[in-house]
Amino acid sequence: MLTQLYIRHFTLINELDIRFNRGFSVITGETGAGKSIILGAIGLLLGQRADTKSIKAGEDRCTIEAHFDISRYNLRPFFEENDIDYDENDCILRRELTAAGKSRSFINDIPVQLSLMRELGDKLVDIHSQHQNLLLNKEDFQLSVVDVMAENTQLLVDYQTCFKEYQNAKQHFEQLKEEIEKGRENEELLRFQQQELNNAALIDGEQEELEQTSRMMTHAEEIKKRLFFAEDVLNGERNLINDLKQVSKNLAEIIEPYPEISSAIKRLDSCYIELKDIAEDIADKAESIDFDGERLRLTDDRLSTIYSLQQKYHAASVRELIDIKNSLEEQLNHIDHSDETLREAEQQMLSLHEQCKQKGDALSTSRKKAARKIEEEMGKRLIPLGIPNVRFQITLEEKQLSANGIDKVAFMFSANKNAPLQPVSQVASGGEIARVMLSLKAMISGAVKLPTIIFDEIDTGVSGAIAEKMARIMQEMGMNDRQVISITHLPQIAAMGTTHYKVFKEDTKDETISNMLQLSAEERVSEIAQMLSGSDITQEAINNARSLLKQASSTQ
Structure with a gap:
């Protein structure tokens, strides 16, 4: 509190x-x-x-x-x-x-x-x-009153959980049906695209290798020329490697009188071994480089195929083209097995619909039982509040599955003899609605x-x-x-x-x-007296105020 x-x-x-x-x-x-x-x-x-x-x-x-x-x-x-x-x-x-x-x-x-x-x-x-009186117009409010009095919390949770699963299954079924229909409309195109990509026999990473081969073949003459030049400098007529060996031998003659040169000789020997290995590697590469016009043509043709497919399918790499091919195969597989897949999705949807209907029926049964109790209690509460001929009835009609169940509810009301029952918000006066809402609140507060x-x-x-x-x-x-x-x-x-x-x-x-x-007690007398008579408080108003307070205290 x-x-x-x-x-x-x-x-x-x-x-x-x-x-x-x-x-x-x-x-x-x-x-x-x-x-x-x-x-x-x-x-x-x-x-x-x-x-x-x-x-x-x-x-x-x-x-x-x-x-x-x-x-x-x-x-x-x-x-x-x-x-x-x-x-x-x-x-x-x-x-x-x-x-x-x-x-x-x-x-x-x-x-x-x-x-x-x-x-x-x-x-x-x-x-x-006061604006909450407008809730009497709202079906959700009326249904919540019934559920509170029926203590339907767990039944409602169970139903709503099932209803959510049903909605998801229904959405999945409808989306799947739409996808299959759309896929069948495009089946011929999908099969052509899948076959085209499949025939290309794409290999992830081949584009980079092909592009490198194309660059090398295009510049084969220049590459070979520069490799021969390097080989000549290192091991040809100029023979840098032989000169390096001679330098090392020459310096070795002065090790005894000048031992400090030993480290330089060791480094020269290491350079000699490394350069000799480099020279051999360059010679092998120079020997392997040879312009092959047919190989270049085949390489460029393969690249042209890849570039064309990338442009056609808006792909940035061979990997993306392979992913597109796999996606097409998956779509075609769905089409090939669409009847079975759709039938399974429909069965799941219908099964959940039946479960929801069963849970909705249980909820509805509980609501109908509570509705009769509410009608009886509201009658008992409203008669003493000055509506002696009141009739208060709750109608529950079945409707399609919804988030709050299968019931369409209406609070029906009549304050006069022989007057037909009508929705309470349409026929009750402002004062009657206030009494109805107070009675509902009093009833709910007990639950x-x-x-x-x-x-x-x-x-x-x-x-x-x-x-x-x-x-x-x-x-x-x-x-x-x-x-x-x-x-x-x-x-x-x-x-x-x-x-x-x-x-x-x-x-x-x-x-x-x-x-x-x-x-305080005396301040209450003055306040109530003012409420009775206005700003000019009379002795009679004060006496009436004291009488009201005395009468109220006797019931507390």
Whole structure:
């Protein structure tokens, strides 16, 4: 549950630090006093998008921080899975916005992605605002109510897992079918291309060898000339090697009187051996080089074939041409075995479709059983709320497989005798929709352990005794390890709160600021009296306020 809320430099709030209690609390205040600001701040902690315009004018950043007691809600696995420190008595969510447009999110002082804060926020707080009444139009919302009451979590997970596998199998089948059809249209071309590349008998790396051979044959005369020149210098008429040998012998004659020359002689001998080996190698190469016109022609013809294929198939190398050939062979193999492959893919798809249908039927059976219970309970809840002739019915019709099952759901409603049942969002008045939504929330809250529920003016369109009964429902919701906070304009609801907060505006010399405080017993009397009679508080209003508070306290 929410235990503390700290807001700094957010919209019209300079600094606010307020504590919250367990049970049923109410927040009141004049229109425009800043109640929506409080909700906006909490919404940011629940992962809503940030707007730099929310930062108080003249400030460079704002901070919103909330503390929660989560000791009764088994949330340790969430923290362990996400490697976040766990403190069940003081879980801290913090959001910081800067005027530069930066937003940072923290859980227990550890920086986290906003999506993770949103995931945790969904487990901690449910804000029911007036626009949420529009959810009654949404089939997904209606189906989720049925699934919650049916405790269908595992059935739904099993179905959705199977449905995803079915979708993948269906997509694979359709893609395969399209590829095969396209392949058959181009089969003649594919076979020609595969045969052309196959006939080329390409060998990886041959292009480089052929290009080197072509260069050598083209320059054979020049190469041979320079090799002969080198051989002549080393071992021909000039005979550099013989001269080097003579130099070594000549120097050997002075070793005895001049031993320092020994190292030079050894180096000359090494050079002699190396040059002699080089000369022999050059001679062999000069002998092997011979212009062969036919060989050059064949080499260039082979290169021409390779270059032509590379240009035709947009390939940069022989390796790429070989890969293209292999790909063509694979496509043709698919075509040759397409009937069998397609039949296997279709069987897999149909098998998964049947499995999904079976799991969908199980889900549907559970939903139908829960729907009857919901109808009964909603009747019991709505009659005391001033709709004595209410009929509430849930229709479930079969539809094609979808992400949420095989059921098309509709909440049907009638508030009057002999009036036909119609979709609730089409025939219920604003006040009736508010009562329907409160009843649904009260019913769901009994099945889902959500720590904090905030109702934002759910009392719209009701008054008097009905408002009091709605307040009692919220009061009861707050008794079962749950915290319920209601933002209200009705004194009947305000009087039922165990704790009462007031939001108000103050004008200073330079600005207008919003603030919030917890009211004392006497302050509550004045606030409720003002809600009853307006700005001019009469003694009668004060007496009525005391009576409402006394009556409320007797039921708590």
